[in-house]
Amino acid sequence: MNEKRAPVVILAAGSNITTLALARCFRGTGIPVLCVDLDGGANLLRSARSIQETFSIGTLTSSSNRFLNRFLDLADRLKRDWGQRLLLFPTEDTGLRFCVDQFDEFKKRFVVLGDTEERDVAKFFDKGRFFSMLSGEVAVCPWTRFFDSKDMLFQSADEIPFPVVVKPARKDIHLTFQKRFGAKLALAESFSALQRIFEDWLPTDGVVLQELLSHKEGDEVCWCGYRSREGRITGMTVRELRKYPRIGGTATFVRSEEIPRLHEYASQILNSMDFWGICELEFLPKQGAYKILECNARPWLQIGLALEAGLNVPLLAYSDIDGVDYNLPAGKPKENIYWMSPEYDALRCLFGDKKRRLFANLLEWRRDLRRADDIGLWDLKEPRLVAARLSSYPGKLWKHRSLFRAR
Template sequence: MRVNNEQSVALETASTAFVLGLFDTGLSIVRSLARAGIEVVGFGPDPREIGFKSRFCRAIGSPHPVEEPRRFLELLLTEAEKRRTPPILFPSGDPTFWFTSRYREELAERFLFIVPPPPAAEAGLNKRVQYEMASRAGIACPDTYYPASRDELADIVGEIECPAMVKPYFSHLWQMRIPGSKGRVAGTPEEILASFDEAERAGLQVMIQSLIPGPNTAIVVLSAYIGRNGKPLALFTHRKVRQWDPTIGSATLVRSERIPGLVETGLSLLEAIGYRGQCAVEFKQDARDGTLKLIEINPRFVQQNYLATRCGVNFPLIQYMDLTGQEPQPRTSFDEGVKWLDAIPDAMAFFYHHQRGELTFPAWLMSLRGSRAFPKFAWDDPLPFVYAYTWKGKLLKGPLWLWSHRRHPDSGVA
């Protein structure tokens, strides 16, 4: 037993945390729990997952949770039998969230965990269900089309405002079958049709969605943990500063910030769908009228999770306490102006904007001030960072690597 300064109560740490997935998000969960004195075991199917190098967990190679779910289940049950108290499950991505929801009855015999009821769990994974539920709840969404066939799409493609995104119903299936992207941005009707054909060949259901006008800084995120009692036990908001790639890429620099209306809008959506557990609700403020429009619900921790921990809202620890009956105090206040930085992709974003006269080198350096949270680097846990950026000599070849990747994939401009 130890004292948890954040919660100002005695913290019981008898239960082991099982973190499912050990890429950046999983690593942030591992560190947030282990630094509170909790034993952590991590599971991942890919030995390149950087959490395998962390000193804060014992990492175990595992079957893939989607491709071999029964074998993954058997491994978890075997590991659970070695412990005197039920381990706590922490899914770190869509595949492990799907697995935990799909096998909730079998897992409940040996583990403590929280996933939303099946309809809300489906909404967390299926983007079409998300938008339909959000619309019924009065939440603004971008214009979205759901063609059932290429012929149906061909009949309406001329009506779709471009640029538009060809977006999968299930993000984790797209990333498994078409790695390296979240979808396709199409600038013309012909490109929409070509991207639809690509998805159809991969056996993926997709929607066509108009892009919301406005800069990347208009993208804001509410992270929330809705406890077993149905009440919010932790809330945190942040704003995107930059991303790579610039159109539909992942965040490279974000800032903690209280954003007017975001908490109220996000919680009204979560309440409408009956959500429980950890999630992040992403919106973009439409430049035309200032309306917050839903981008997506992520039914899990996000890559920037450690920023919340750094700002005083330790989501994994609060979830651990809730599931072990320790009644954590709600945390809705946090430090503002703290930044999370993914340095190498952010340098690539700088090259892109600098070449277009949108960002000077001094301004870029100034924008990095206040960076206190990082996806890979930590002074007390350096090996994940070293491994990530020395794999195949990436760090040693840093300048050449950045220069060779300076071209935006869709721009054709060096």
């Protein structure tokens, strides 16, 4: 490593909540943070003091080949300037799929977290592959099947335990599935309903069917953390107090809470796949066990909560590569730390209740906002950033209203 600390590179996508929290994780370390804007959020990112430089080279979704060529040119320049591959953090599914689709090119230019030998990160991205790799000895899974043709679907018709949840087999980075069905997942209560969804979605990457696990608000829990290349695992557990829509939605209010069994499950899963990097595993308690629902093999949305609780996983990853001890805090992460996304939780107040209990929702929102230890996107020490974010709220509230209606 050079005497001057090599920078980290963040692929900035989506709401930028994760990007800004990632950047805060490197404050005071002397490690520069560089951002590559994937979808037009560069102006907001340039308002953040934790980000040294933001590169705006087009939009990934509008001109992918042109964007890729520009991105690889930038990556080559950074590698020449620093004489080494830089650590790359993709945010949200857009950044992760970009890494997966261009993995062979990326690993020449960056250190890409995922497979310990940097051979194949797709197995953590493709839901069909991920669940097929988990045996009953490693994790308790809901009934799960992958289908990519009508023949496969008809052959297994008698095995399907309706009602079932239908998910796109690969991460839906362009929200195609979400726009078509109004949510991140669809519900099929009969074979005819499933057939209609299947025909409307194909030909694509296929679908994953899972048994519907009914639950009440606050049941869903997550393990979040880091596994080093040598197999050391450091993590924390959280409870998603609110999620909109409740099934398959986005967590908007989260609390850190110690759940010992999740650490055991996470260790078994990550060790069995030889995973290296940052990840979030989502679980739901059912029949005396925790059934795994999802794997996000990247920095998760509420990573600012981990930092507030005393767990700096991005710096753990950097230290793993750099070999330098950055005086990372020891001991268990703090419990009862609250995180809120004001933007998406406000959507609940406006659109999330069929009975339109707006006044009651606003009172609850105000109370929870006051007790949140970490607030997505907000840092009152950076007035430019707060002002830039607030100015974008009215348009975003209207744009996303349909995604947060009660279901």
